Amino acid sequence: MILVTGATGSIGRPLVRRLRASGVAFRALVRDEARGRALGCDVVVGDLDDPASIAAALRGVDQLFLNGAGAGPVDGEQPMVRQQTDAIDAARAAGVERVVKISVWHAHEGGRLAEGAHWEIEQHLKVSGLRWTVLQPNGFMQNFLTGAGSFTADRELIGAYGDARVSYIDCEDIAACAARILTRPRGQDEPGNETFILTGPQALTHSQIAERLSAAIGRTIRYRDLPPPEFAATLRAQGLPAAFADDVAALHAEVAAGSLAATASAVADLTGRAPRTFDDFLAAHRDDLRALGRARSVE
Numbered sequence: 168m169i170l171v172t173g174a175t176g177s178i179g180r181p182l183v184r185r186l187r188a189s190g191v192a193f194r195a196l197v198r199d200e201a202r203g204r205a206l207g208c209d210v211v212v213g214d215l216d217d218p219a220s221i222a223a224a225l226r227g228v229d230q231l232f233l234n235g236a237g238a239g240p241v242d243g244e245q246p247m248v249r250q251q252t253d254a255i256d257a258a259r260a261a262g263v264e265r266v267v268k269i270s271v272w273h274a275h276e277g278g279r280l281a282e283g284a285h286w287e288i289e290q291h292l293k294v295s296g297l298r299w300t301v302l303q304p305n306g307f308m309q310n311f312l313t314g315a316g317s318f319t320a321d322r323e324l325i326g327a328y329g330d331a332r333v334s335y336i337d338c339e340d341i342a343a344c345a346a347r348i349l350t351r352p353r354g355q356d357e358p359g360n361e362t363f364i365l366t367g368p369q370a371l372t373h374s375q376i377a378e379r380l381s382a383a384i385g386r387t388i389r390y391r392d393l394p395p396p397e398f399a400a401t402l403r404a405q406g407l408p409a410a411f412a413d414d415v416a417a418l419h420a421e422v423a424a425g426s427l428a429a430t431a432s433a434v435a436d437l438t439g440r441a442p443r444t445f446d447d448f449l450a451a452h453r454d455d456l457r458a459l460g461r462a463r464s465v466e
């Protein structure tokens with residue numbers, strides 16, 4: 168039995184679809200029962216902030232797919248670290264064998280935002296005694312749909328990436344890798360503990376992304392590059408806490424130096440096919456993107 172956390176999110180929904188198709192036994196942990204029912208699978212209501220609910224959800228589970236909200240704009244405590252280390256402890260107590268965890272590419276000690284938080288969780292998992300697989304994806308193509316990419320009120324794409332390229336990945340491919348790992352034969356021949364870096368097949372500049380988004384949405388979107396301090400000030404003016412805005416701008420400066428430009432072979436190695444291109448992603452979400460274009464043009 169597999170427990171899927173983050174089941175309603177950008178990775179979770181396609182993962183649930185794939186696990187349903189494979190016929191493997193699994194249940195999805197959801198915070199909202201109605202949203203969970205829409206997934207069309209067994210669900211259990213729980214919250215990563217409520218360890219008792221996670222312990223109950225883990226009864227009879229042998230593999231945990233661990234994913235939740237990213238590193239949000241919080242002061243002081245980083246809830247993701249507490250939520251996921253508690254879930255790992257609960258998994259060990261419940262007799263779970265393997266945890267498949269969504270991390271982030273370049274997770275490292277002392278890293279900013281998600282990079283540091285995921286590193287802490289990875290360390291906790293690696294000494295837990297559980298078997299583990301860590302998936303370290305690059306930025307999600309879905310950010311340009313969900314708004315997690317940075318936009319101004321009039322839908323200009325903004326950032327401090329310069330003309331650096333980024334090999335964004337489609338969450339469909341992250342889900343395909345997770346499904347492959349969760350459904351492969353268990354037992355003696357099972358691979359050991361592994362970390363996979365997951366990227367898309369090509370790296371694009373944000374100007375190229377804006378051009379492609381414009382064509383898909385049916386309305387011109389420009390990429391406006393800002394110096395990091397100006398970008399941080401814009402994010403603060405949009406309501407983000409100052410320290411968070413500064414960290415986001417500093418991460419953009421690292422990306423501008425090329426930190427997310429490489430491509431990796433893990434998606435093809437695991438799934439047997441090339442990862443989706445940005446154009447594939449846009450084609451798959453044509454209706455959502457056109458609706459987004461229409462909504463913005465009447466605001």
Ligand SMILES: NC(=O)c1ccc[n+]([C@@H]2O[C@H](COP(=O)([O-])OP(=O)(O)OC[C@H]3O[C@@H](n4cnc5c(N)ncnc54)[C@H](OP(=O)(O)O)[C@@H]3O)[C@@H](O)[C@H]2O)c1
Pocket residue numbers: 172173174175176177178179197198199202213214215216234235236237238250269270271272281304305306307310315
């Ligand atoms: N976005 C990126 O570009 C990117 C890149 C690399 C790595 N990552 C990592 O990928 C992970 C997911 O990122 P995302 O924010 O983009 O995901 P997302 O698609 O917004 O999904 C988050 C999921 O976590 C669930 N969730 C949130 N808080 C929860 C809680 N307290 N208890 C139980 N479930 C909870 C949400 O459920 P509800 O439906 O109830 O809200 C949702 O299903 C993060 O760890 C992030 O650091 C993101």
